[in-house]
Amino acid sequence: MNSLVRNGLSKRTILWAQRNSWRLPRSFRSAGRKLIVGAPSSWENNEILDGWSRPLVPHDTCSFPTVPELHFPDPPDIQPIELMASSCHAHCLITTPALDAGGLDEFVAFLARRLPVLGFRVTVMCTPTSLGPDVRTYSGQLCMALKREKTSVVVASPSQCRQWLAANRPDVISAHDPPDWILEDALSAGIPVVETLHGIPTPISTDWSREATRSTFISSFVAVSELVRRQYLKGNRSFRDDRIITIPNGYNDTHRPSCDRAVARAWLGLKNEFLFLSLGRHSIQKNAYGLVQAFSEVAQGAPNAHLLIAGRLDNHMYTSQVRALREHSSMKDRIHLRHSFANPSILFAAADCFVLNSFFEGWSLASMEALSAGLPVVLSDVGGAREQVGTDGSRGFVVGSPLGRAETPSWESAGRMRFKPQPNKEELVAAMRSVIAQREQWSTARQFLAEDSRRRFSATDCAKRHGEVLLRAISEP
Known part of the structure; x- marks a missing residue:
């Protein structure tokens, strides 16, 4: 049988089985995983998604207009506020598992751009564990953008990040879907951690059976909505409700020009x-x-x-x-x-x-x-x-x-x-x-x-409230 036909039949069988919750034999499941999620994926090569080389609706003429140009304004002049003096020289490390094109990634970039205006010194630490030890190849969309904007970005393996933490010891960590080892190292070094809860369940799912223990490594939480706050407190009843505050995300006006x-x-x-x-x-x-x-x-x-x-x-x-x-x-x-x-x-x-x-x-x-x-x-x-x-x-x-x-x-x-x-x-x-x-x-x-x-959705108010929570974590024992 022609290999292309065989692969086509295999894909259709796997999709049918998945849609109908039919459990395939172990050998077939293994072959299916290699076929579908291998690197590089054979299905990825077949272009599951379309690119942007053609319009949604075909044009009447053969010519295809170029992508519209956007003019990014200068960052707004945020007026000095009370927070700025007290945050001066405070070093905030923002940790994230990815800096590409997701919502969590976008918010990390938002804080990295806004906190310096409030007087913080900021470093962004990206730990893309999916790449293994070879993180030099990481080229996430927002990672590249922040580097172009001269933001300090560290992309490193867990061992390299541990060395960086020991050598630089920031005053506070703003954590976004952090791995456990960062929390453990921060506690050992006496660095307070403020974790932002971007959703329940978290991107890697919340293990409520161990969340009470994990949360002892964290100074306070920021929930992005009241529903997320309620969901977290319902799942982790041991955590003090006054240590989790709701701060809705702000609109990134400087990077969304009309x-x-x-x-x-x-x-x-x-x-x-x-x-x-x-x-x-x-x-x-x-x-x-x-x-x-x-x-x-x-x-x-x-x-x-x-x-x-x-x-x-x-x-x-x-x-x-x-x-x-x-x-x-x-x-x-x-x-x-x-x-x-x-x-x-x-x-x-x-x-x-x-x-x-x-x-x-x-x-x-x-x-x-x-x-x-x-x-x-x-x-x-x-x-x-x-x-x-x-x-x-x-x-x-x-x-x-x-x-x-x-x-x-x-x-x-x-x-x-x-x-x-x-x-x-x-x-x-x-x-x-x-x-x-x-x-x-x-x-x-x-x-x-x-x-x-x-x-x-004021960007200034959102950044200011995050800054206040970070400062409070620094000032408390």
């Missing part, structure tokens, strides 16, 4: 089409499979509607399932799966509505940025969705969680529901149809919504 809507839409080939935009990593958490199913139903009654899902490719197998679902849909020409885009301001300008049907979130940066660009949003009831959108319908809609209950998400429950009928589908479809029906009203409200959102 873009002319007409130019952005022309680049993507859009005329009268209605564009739903969803930005997020291609992973189970973001639930693109459920979103594509819902959009397919919406699109049947909206011939001009398109859906664009763009983000970093994190899970090849899951994304292959999403692509297969798209390929079998009669709406496949209006469902676009693409890689992450370095300047999302262009996509926000071109879109008509932002939609995110995640199984769980902490505080979605993408939806906050969409609101700050003037877009109505449709969000599943996770993380900070209600805090961002409100309940009066003036900013969009919060629909039910695809898991049914927003308070108790987990990677396991998301895995069980990823291909099953989801309880929020009917509500999600209705919300998307409503935004299409009210297109003119949302277009008229666009500027007001952008101004209101940028005011509510």
Whole structure:
């Protein structure tokens, strides 16, 4: 049998088994893993996602407009505040497992850019364990950007990071999904740690059976939403509730310049089409499979509607399932799966509505940025969705969680529901149809919504409150 045909049959069999929760024989599962998630992945070579070399809708002419240019403003002149004098010379180490294109990565970069304005000396430590000991090859998108901006960035293996900590001993650590060894080394060196909880469960899942012990290494927590704070305290009842504070993320105004809507839409080939935009990593958490199913139903009654899902490719197998679902849909020409885009301001300008049907979130940066660009949003009831959108319908809609209950998400429950009928589908479809029906009203409200959102998600207030928590950790024994 031709090897290409054989591989094609194997892939289809593996996808069918995964969708139907059918457990393959051990030897077949092993072969499947090598076939799908190998490095380099054979499926990655088949381009699961499309690039940005062509528009969403073909142009009338052969010429393809160039990517719109963005003009980044100078960082805003933040007025001196009381915090600045007390933070002068304090050395803050910000730790993160990645500095590429995810929401956590974006917020780490946000703090790295903002804390120096408040008087902190900042170093960012990136520990990309997926690369093993050879971290010299790491070239994450935000890692490169921070280095170009002259931010001190250390990319190192655990042993190298330990040596750096011993030699430099920062005054405080702002931790974002930290490995245990950083917490242990910080305690041994007497360095206070403030961990930011970007979501429950955390990216590597929260082990509640040992969280009470792990949290003794941490001075205090910052939760990005009230829901995340409640979820954490419910899971770790031993942690003092006055040691965990909620600070919603701020809008990164210095790195999200506006873009002319007409130019952005022309680049993507859009005329009268209605564009739903969803930005997020291609992973189970973001639930693109459920979103594509819902959009397919919406699109049947909206011939001009398109859906664009763009983000970093994190899970090849899951994304292959999403692509297969798209390929079998009669709406496949209006469902676009693409890689992450370095300047999302262009996509926000071109879109008509932002939609995110995640199984769980902490505080979605993408939806906050969409609101700050003037877009109505449709969000599943996770993380900070209600805090961002409100309940009066003036900013969009919060629909039910695809898991049914927003308070108790987990990677396991998301895995069980990823291909099953989801309880929020009917509500999600209705919300998307409503935004299409009210297109003119949302277009008229666009500027007001952008101004209101940028005011509510103040970058200065967010950075200042993080600085205050870090200083308090330094000053306390």
